[in-house]
Amino acid sequence: MFFLHGTEIEQLTKIKxxxxxxxxxxxxxxxxxxxxxxxxxxxxxxxxxxxxxxxEDKISDAKKMFAINGEDTFCKIMYDYLEETNSFDLADQVxxxxxxxxxYTQTDFFKKHQGGALKYIRKFAQESxxxxxxxxxxxxDIGVGNGMFITKIVNEIIPLYDIKNIRxxxxxxxxxxxxxxxxxxxxxxxxxxxxxxxCCKIQEITKEQIxxxxxxxxxxxxxxxLSIHYMPKEKKIPMLKQxxxxxxxxxxxxxxxxxxxxxxxxPELFYSVAKSYGVFSESILHLNVSEERxxxxxxxxxxxxxxxxxxxxxxxxxxxxxxxxxxxxxAAAAGFKTSEAEATYTYDNKPFAFVMEMY
Ligand SMILES: C[S@@+](CC[C@H](N)C(=O)[O-])C[C@H]1O[C@@H](n2cnc3c(N)ncnc32)[C@H](O)[C@@H]1O
Numbered sequence: 001m002f003f004l005h006g007t008e009i010e011q012l013t014k015i016k017x018x019x020x021x022x023x024x025x026x027x028x029x030x031x032x033x034x035x036x037x038x039x040x041x042x043x044x045x046x047x048x049x050x051x052x053x054x055x056e057d058k059i060s061d062a063k064k065m066f067a068i069n070g071e072d073t074f075c076k077i078m079y080d081y082l083e084e085t086n087s088f089d090l091a092d093q094v095x096x097x098x099x100x101x102x103x104y105t106q107t108d109f110f111k112k113h114q115g116g117a118l119k120y121i122r123k124f125a126q127e128s129x130x131x132x133x134x135x136x137x138x139x140x141d142i143g144v145g146n147g148m149f150i151t152k153i154v155n156e157i158i159p160l161y162d163i164k165n166i167r168x169x170x171x172x173x174x175x176x177x178x179x180x181x182x183x184x185x186x187x188x189x190x191x192x193x194x195x196x197x198x199c200c201k202i203q204e205i206t207k208e209q210i211x212x213x214x215x216x217x218x219x220x221x222x223x224x225x226l227s228i229h230y231m232p233k234e235k236k237i238p239m240l241k242q243x244x245x246x247x248x249x250x251x252x253x254x255x256x257x258x259x260x261x262x263x264x265x266x267p268e269l270f271y272s273v274a275k276s277y278g279v280f281s282e283s284i285l286h287l288n289v290s291e292e293r294x295x296x297x298x299x300x301x302x303x304x305x306x307x308x309x310x311x312x313x314x315x316x317x318x319x320x321x322x323x324x325x326x327x328x329x330x331a332a333a334a335g336f337k338t339s340e341a342e343a344t345y346t347y348d349n350k351p352f353a354f355v356m357e358m359y
Contacts, residue, residue, distance in 0.1 A: 143227020
């Protein structure tokens, strides 16, 4: 949802050239000042330079640049991170442990976004009844996380059809998340639940794992909550084709960000990263938790993701969030139709996060 105009991109490219030509810091600052005049978001000239410097491991210059635009949330958190760690490396593997994610689920952003998604899914479930006379009813959840979201969904929709027992197939690439989700679902779902856990990256699901899922068909629907953006467009299409073979209906809950198609080091990519993670991190900064917990969440979730996108070439990014328009194209290429996207969280009157149905 954060895009630059063509002329802004042209101007910002001057900064990239200057950095790749090893221009001294003081001269670079002058270029940034000149470029900033032609930008809507003036400070982004410094953010862009800081990100490029950081990705070249010029930590001290990157810090100075982030400090110049220190009013900006993204620059502030990145400055603090560099000050603390003196490196532009990931704190740890994102989602290796469930703890940072559990802290994030207390944010206003998450609660509002999840509330909106839940309302949408209730309406979706009302209009799309489960397959008739099938017991138990089966739902497949991809990237289940800590299990809280799918638990809320199930508890919200079972009264619609007086469902007495349910089978949940939960998939996640993290053993820790999967273990926690299984326990959480078993303890908190209001009816009898059978949980089948499958540990894999969904784009790398094995034949044996596919067979386990096929044997549970028909599957009412597939839920994907912020969980299928971890691969580039080329892999999203076959992955969605596979999901379509499991169930004709899928609910996609995602952020409307632009981190898939833009080239590495491009102004478009870094603009989307800085603005999106800035807004996202605001909600973590406002959390009523200890400084230690806040840092744990920031360093291991938004900052780790942002560093990865900034530093890696496109093939090696972990996150490939993409826009509503792109999801529509990807869905169509995989044989799905899409509903209107509904915003679950807006920023500047535009969808920052959204939910949509594929069918
Ligand atoms: C942002 S969390 C979302 C959790 C939950 N669905 C929710 O909405 O609260 C993303 C989850 O997807 C998992 N994940 C990441 N890449 C994945 C992949 N390629 N395949 C399956 N799960 C993945 C992560 O381990 C994490 O638990």
